[in-house]
Amino acid sequence: MMRLRIGLCLASVFVASLALAQGGIDKRRSGYQDMGPSLQKMQDDGTANPGMLFVQLGAQAWATPAGAANKACVDCHGASGATMKGVALRYPAIPEGADTPADLEARINLCRTANQKAAPLPPESRELLSLSAYVAHQSRGQPIAPPDDPRLAPFRERGAALWAARQGQLNLSCAACHDDNAGKKLAGVTIPEAHPTGYPVYRLEWQTLGSLKRRLRNCLVGIRAESYAYDSPEYVMLELFLMERARGMAFEAPAVRP
Amino acid sequence: MANVLINAPKTARRGEIIEIKALILHPMETGFRPGTNGSIIARNIIERFTATWNGDEIFRIDLSPAIAANPFVSFFAVATDSGTVSLRWSGDEGFQVEESIAITVE
Amino acid sequence: MDRRRFLAGTATIVVLPFASARATPGSMAAAISQVVGDAAVRRGRVTLDVPPLVENGNTVPLVVSVESPMTAVDHVKAIHVFNEKNPQPNIFSARLGPRNGRAVVGTRIKLGDSQTIMAIAETSSGEFWSASADVIVTLAACLEEAS
Numbered sequence: 001m002m003r004l005r006i007g008l009c010l011a012s013v014f015v016a017s018l019a020l021a022q023g024g025i026d027k028r029r030s031g032y033q034d035m036g037p038s039l040q041k042m043q044d045d046g047t048a049n050p051g052m053l054f055v056q057l058g059a060q061a062w063a064t065p066a067g068a069a070n071k072a073c074v075d076c077h078g079a080s081g082a083t084m085k086g087v088a089l090r091y092p093a094i095p096e097g098a099d100t101p102a103d104l105e106a107r108i109n110l111c112r113t114a115n116q117k118a119a120p121l122p123p124e125s126r127e128l129l130s131l132s133a134y135v136a137h138q139s140r141g142q143p144i145a146p147p148d149d150p151r152l153a154p155f156r157e158r159g160a161a162l163w164a165a166r167q168g169q170l171n172l173s174c175a176a177c178h179d180d181n182a183g184k185k186l187a188g189v190t191i192p193e194a195h196p197t198g199y200p201v202y203r204l205e206w207q208t209l210g211s212l213k214r215r216l217r218n219c220l221v222g223i224r225a226e227s228y229a230y231d232s233p234e235y236v237m238l239e240l241f242l243m244e245r246a247r248g249m250a251f252e253a254p255a256v257r258p
Numbered sequence: 259m260a261n262v263l264i265n266a267p268k269t270a271r272r273g274e275i276i277e278i279k280a281l282i283l284h285p286m287e288t289g290f291r292p293g294t295n296g297s298i299i300a301r302n303i304i305e306r307f308t309a310t311w312n313g314d315e316i317f318r319i320d321l322s323p324a325i326a327a328n329p330f331v332s333f334f335a336v337a338t339d340s341g342t343v344s345l346r347w348s349g350d351e352g353f354q355v356e357e358s359i360a361i362t363v364e
Numbered sequence: 365m366d367r368r369r370f371l372a373g374t375a376t377i378v379v380l381p382f383a384s385a386r387a388t389p390g391s392m393a394a395a396i397s398q399v400v401g402d403a404a405v406r407r408g409r410v411t412l413d414v415p416p417l418v419e420n421g422n423t424v425p426l427v428v429s430v431e432s433p434m435t436a437v438d439h440v441k442a443i444h445v446f447n448e449k450n451p452q453p454n455i456f457s458a459r460l461g462p463r464n465g466r467a468v469v470g471t472r473i474k475l476g477d478s479q480t481i482m483a484i485a486e487t488s489s490g491e492f493w494s495a496s497a498d499v500i501v502t503l504a505a506c507l508e509e510a511s
Contacts, residue, residue: 038415038425047265050328050423053283057261188502189419204420207285207327258419275465288474290451311463319458324450324474326423332470336463 028249029183031192031257039204043256051133051202051254054126054209058134061127067118073131076115081138088136089145089251092236092243094152101155101236104132105211123230129209133200136253143248144197152240155233159241162234168225174238177219189258194219195246196239198255209254212239262357264345269362270337278309279332280345282355288323304349307331312341321349337363387453389480392446395453396484399444400492405484410495412445412483421475421501430467430485430493434460440467442486449479475501 032040042048062081065072077083092101095110102110108131109120121128146152163174177186178194185191199212206214213235217227228234261283270276282304289301301323309317317333335343344358387395396405413427432440439462445455458469467485475481482496 036415036417036419039419042423042425047263047279047281048330050281050283050330052263053261053281053328056263057283204423207422279470286474288451314463316463317458317460319456319469319471321456321471322452322454324447324452324455326472326474330470330472332427332468333458333460334464334466334468336465338463 054133058130067116084138156240159237168223198252392453409493412495427470
């Protein structure tokens with residue numbers, strides 16, 4: 001069954017595009033604009049968007065002490081979460097004292113280990129996703145704003161190279177779909193421009209919240225390429241590239257996607 | 259731990275018809291899906307959602323495995339008197355959750 | 365290629381949220397007759413609001429609205445929704461009354477395949493009214509690694 005599903009990607013049938021004419025100066029489209037009105041409504045309505053359940057869980061985790069330090073996020077970052085406003089817009093970034101970039105999940109885990117003296121939360125665990133949804137939600141509606149840190153440039157360039165490189169059994173690059181064929185149909189699904197505006201995202205296919213990494217892994221599987229390990233630097237490089245490519249676009253987390 | 263989002267007005271005029279929307283975290287496992295080891299994952303669904311207004315049942319819905327994960331239910335109610343609207347979810351594996359909201363009717 | 369055909373075609377070769385057993389139009393009819401008995405089911409008064417083309421069958425928003433004054437003497441008692449192709453024909457059954465003011469119920473459903481959905485409303489006078497809708501389910505591309 002899995003094989004059949006992947007087979008759809010394999011087929012890479014590009015059915016004629018129904019993409020609407022794009023207006024304005026900024027022609028970039030968020031995946032939100034590719035969804036039908038009922039899914040857009042689901043994302044916009046705070047009690048219809050299932051991602052908001054995770055934001056609520058995140059608010060609880062934010063106030064719960066953990067680790068040997070027995071400290072909660074609130075103890076250092078304040079009760080309201082307002083200190084996290086704008087933070088998700090500028091990740092991945094290089095944490096103080098480090099020399100490689102961390103994405104938001106990794107930055108949260110840094111506080112887990114260094115400040116709470118607790119074990120890092122596993123990737124895609126409910127608690128990590130909830131905390132990152134809670135932090136990301138504080139930036140909803142604001143423009144994506146990657147930091148002007150020259151140390152990030154080489155990582156971002158490697159991300160750009162990964163984006164352009166053909167890989168997998170299908171010998172396709174990310175760009176082949178998301179730059180060259182965005183707006184067209186792939187086995188009935190509109191190929192989005194792949195802007196990371198909504199992560200963590202409630203993907204209907206998953207029936208739960210998931211990170212940008214999980215989404216990227218799905219695309220790698222789609223082209224039958226080897227997925228990188230969850231902690232490998234390639235994801236962060238791709239994320240750096242994608243965030244720069246989406247600079248200025250409105251942040252939507254937690255978004256809904258099919 | 260229960261994780262529920264409820265959307266309803268806090269105040270209403272007497273006789274006004276208000277909408278109540280509720281979302282709850284729950285897998286709604288169908289009982290028809292194979293798991294990683296090939297055997298079927300046991301059904302685990304919410305079977306019933308009930309709403310009471312100051313103790314009187316005003317709405318009830320029986321759900322099936324065909325309801326999406328993290329079930330969402332919306333319905334309407336006539337604002338009769340101030341008090342408590344209680345929402346209750348119950349289902350497989352002894353699932354029982356109740357959440358109440360206060361409403362002021364003028 | 366005709367787009368509807370194409371989508372329906374892809375939908376049939378891929379197994380969606382439900383694996384084996386499937387409700388058939390026959391079992392939907394049986395489930396309906398369990399609810400309505402011998403009474404006639406008339407078309408009308410019911411609106412079934414569901415997107416005609418669904419981007420993912422795992423979560424499909426659905427709203428049923430019934431024209432009714434919702435008074436003590438004339439109201440909708442129940443709303444039932446059925447489908448043809450999920451493993452079980454029943455989707456939900458809601459109990460309503462005059463305290464609802466409006467006979468409108470919304471939820472989100474799973475649809476394993478393109479199919480017809482039917483909503484039936486039972487009134488306080490024992491009448492049955494119905495509406496049906498065809499839904500085309502497209503498939504998500506690029507899914508998870510095989511587990």
